[in-house]
Amino acid sequence: MDENQTITSAHYLTFELDQEQYGFEIENVQSVLDFEQITRVPRTPDFMRGVINLRGKIVPIIDLRLKFGLSETVKTRESCIIIVNIDMNGEKTTLGVLADAVREVILLEPEQIEPAPKIGTHLKTEFIKGVANYQGSLIIILEMEKIFTTNELLLVHKSGSGVETESEAEVTAVS
């Protein structure tokens, strides 16, 4: 919601989720990997897809499509995992985000980013840093730290049958 937060121009990594363009601030991005085998962790919400081995470290993988109420990300030629480092409740955490495709790194001036509209995005407005109009296409710039606050992600269920998990994942995504 802090629409005036970005004072200087910054680089953003843009990626695609269900044909829509999204952007992450590049300084939080560590690397981009191929969509490899993910080990599922049972009894957790579906948008938490599981864990991978990133050079000897266990890194959790988040499916933003599921989190945003879309269908599951599937493995394609273009799909990949964006590894990001975020500050989660004061603790540095590495996690991976699934994307249908990674596009490019762009430079945006602060005035190019509009505050997120309160309605119409079907996303929690605090997830969105703003919307940028870049070369004729709209890019939703995501507020990474907000999406990945512990409250949002630590929704690990006690009784984790598939149906329940889905509904709860949706609740957080759509609300």
Add this chain to the structure above:
Amino acid sequence: MENFIELYKEETKELLNDVQDTLLELEERPDDRDLIDRVFRAMHNMKGNGAMFGFDNISAFTHDIETVYDKVRDGELAITSELINLTLEACDQINLMLLKPGADLGKQQEKVDQILREFAKLLPDKAGKKSPQKSTVLQKSGVEEKKQTLYLIHFVPPHDLFLSGTNPVLLLRELLDLGQGTVIAHNDKLPPFSEFDPQKCYLYWTIILSTSRDIRAIQDVFIFVEDESEIQIKEISSHGDFSAADFDRVKEKLKQSDQLSFKEICQLFDAKVEEISLQEKEIIGKKAALQQKEGKKDSVDKRHSQESEQTSGIRVSSEKLDNLINLVGELVTIQSSLTQQVLKNSDSQYLLIAEELERLTAGLRDIAMEIRLIPVGTLFSKYRRLVRDLSRSLGKEIKLEFEGGETELDKTIIDRLGDPLVHLIRNSIDHGIEPPEIREQNGKPRQGTIRIAAFQSGADVTIQISDDGKGMDPKMIHARAAEKGLVPENMPMSTSEILQLIFKPGFSTAEKVSDVSGRGVGMDVVRKNVEDLRGTVTVESQLGKGTTISLRLPLTLGIIDGLVIKTGGERFVLPISVVQDCQEFHIQENVQFKHRDILEIRGEVIPFIRLREHFSIGGKLPPIEHLVIAFVNDQKIGIVVDEIEGEHQIVIKSLGKLYRRVEGISGATILGNGAVALILDAGKLIEIAEREEFAAVQNL
């Protein structure tokens, strides 16, 4: 310098612990001179170290305590429980001063003064009247009554004396504090100016000292330098009263000629000196000579040799060890993936190398693990004080017994075991052991016993805390748990199941809340701490006879032997330590309980869970399933899986913050092929299954 200060703090803490242990032993054997010496020496070391690292307040404080113990050593003061209490209090204060240097200086000093005043009260009359802070006054107070002895001391320090941070002037001053005397410095060893090295000590000294203290007091002054220096202490005369004028006269004479012989010096005093040659006693400060001395000097030497044994090791920060373990962990993973690759390609040339690497890695791993192992006894001795203080404040008589203190356990585990053990011991003291009168009524000895025992059982270490107190009443526990809504009232449970209820969150049987226990954050926290260490905790209790709580802990964190199992293409690992049996599982054979998830194995009824259903794993059911029987928390459970892949050494990794609350999974590991496998927590699986089944049955 920071490093040195850390080291100093560490050392002082060790000394404090040593003093505490010694004091508690001393309480039982107040006449043991070795113990008194140990306290004295620890205080002396703390004093010296404190001064060296700028902890002057500690140095001054310990100096005064040292003085008190010197009196004890000389038999002027008896060991009483007040003295021990006070010294323990002083230890706490030193610890505080150590941890928070500079904080609340005024307050600290006040406390120090107060403790010193208390000490002064214990001292024989004369000293009590004088200011307790002035240690020299304390020392001199006894002087007048005792016979003066005249000593001739030669002190030739090594050239590199300054390198060890010793200031000879302070030593001399300390020496003169013992009585009355004179110091003559010899400068004949000074080299020509061109060869002079200001960092070297070229001087040596002759000291003539008249003191009422015995020769040990003089030796103690040189305690830090006695190994390197040449020290001769000769008794000139055992009686006599020397005035300052006498010393001045001798000094004058000595100044005139540097090379006065012993005899000549004696002659200077000859008016009062008898036949010296008869009673010439010579003590040389060299170690070899010291060792020849009999009696209690032996114990001192023993300590010396102990000290030199300790210094043969090195101190390493545990952070470095952690890094080492992590690296070895990675190496183990890489090595096992290499071995797999080589086996796949069956290249005999590389196979040899891979095997060799496997051998080396295993060796490296074992050593890395071993480095971290320390005896649990270090943990136990901490509790003596706790038991002593607490049992007194509750008016109970409790004896603490240890067993198996030499059993080794990973340092991280030991560090993190401290709090849970404190809690368990407090519980035993507070709720377990009855007051002496009640014990007598029940035909038990007045004194209760708490036993802490440690022993190795397979790959695990078990620590047991048992008391011979009143035990637990299962009926009461059940009622209490039902009242708190932890279990349904009508749920039938076995005694051991009921006893396990005390580990449920929100369960606390203490009828009244004391500062000792009973804040409701009790046993569940203990269990959580132990489970975080991949351990289990069980309780046995007999009403009226006592309670035993057993903590079963892995020898080390980080690397475990695991059984890799597979279900629907997903791999999991079960720690070998909980696996009891593996067998094929044919559901059609289980005719006895067609609709129940229980089966009979060798006359035992064992419930089982299907991992596929439990974790909602898809995939086709294989023709033959397998059953792994796990034994955890005193319970057996079968886990039905598709395949058992075999035993592997695995490195435990955390699932991270995001998955912290996942139940039934205790971590993850990276398999040889680079894939991640989750580590199952059998205890939790049982719990979840119980909970879900109970909920399901309620809805029928």
